[in-house]
Amino acid sequence: MAFTMSDQASTAGKVITCKAAIAYELNSPLSFEDIHVAPPGPTEVRIQVTHAAVCQSDLYYLKGKDRNLLFPRILGHEGAGIVESVGSAITDLKPGDKVIPVWQAECQKCPRCRSGRSSNICDVFLEHFESGVMRSDRTSRFSRVADGKPIFHFCCTSVFSQYTVLDEACVAKINSSADLSKVCLLGCGVSTGIGSAWNIAKVTPNSSVAVFGLGTIGLAVVEGAKIAGASRIIGIDRLESKFEKGKDFGLTDTLNTSTIEKPIEAHIYEMTKGGVDFSFDCTGNPDIISAAMQCCRPDGGVAVIIGLVDSRKLVSFHPSSLLLGKSWTSGLFGGFKARTQLPGLVEKCMDGVINLDHYVTHTMPFSDINKAIQLLDAGECLRCIMDLTTASVP
Structure with a gap:
């Protein structure tokens, strides 16, 4: 079902029938079935999703760690694809363009986007992220083939569908030579980790870094810190199997929390003779965030706090911890302005500055999406790349 330019004339302005993986309830397998995808509105873009990956954030919502998940819903926010058609008001995108769907919207028009500040927060993101519908008319572009009932969008992207409709603020146009099976990873995890090192913490040459949690985001922090010139990068995890992989990304030291008797923060403080220059929590565990x-x-x-924390839990600390100038901060999407800066990040990947290959541990067809979810949930993969261009009901 690969999209070609000759297909555009036959599909533009029409409803497309395609396969999607639908979440109907918490903690249950996704349902792989036919859906209808409506044409884009004036300020919207319909794309063919060619490749996608499951991210821990998808599991976070699927497990009910956020109170705002609506059902039924098409999850997925880490993907890449090709523009199939555009709305009448779109001038900077055309059918055939390669793009990355971006949940971290950048409208480039609102006061936040135009303020000149380094923040990547946009009015569209704040108003639209959790709504489950398109901002133009507050309706969905997805519906069930069986009965016509609407299906909610997710994170402004919904890439667990062979076709999806996005607000123009959520589409980053990229190099036409980019390999979509690789750059799909820049839709969330890799960008978040690398950007957290570069843009949020601003890791400096010859500095020391501690990274808690060595999943995709944690390893991307490691890679970002290495590229930034950090001289000592300590990886902390409870699974011994993650450390060898981490050394390929740039770890110089490893600590297994399951084998250390004293508090991990005390251990790191001693081994570094006074603490690290930069630390990153990539777990979302309140105790580890504190450590x-x-x-x-x-x-x-x-x-820097990166991991998503269960919305029912809190983290506490005493203000005196910051009196001497320590900073405790966080940010979304690694501080990148998605539409403005993702194209440049793609170029760095194409130039070999960032190695996307070593994040990919599995590849499989879209119809095996529930297997991909199981592998990630069990900690048995970093990223599983799914090919959405061909699919059949399993």
């Missing part, structure tokens, strides 16, 4: 903050040196250390 990551405490292991930073008190005079100017920077601790």
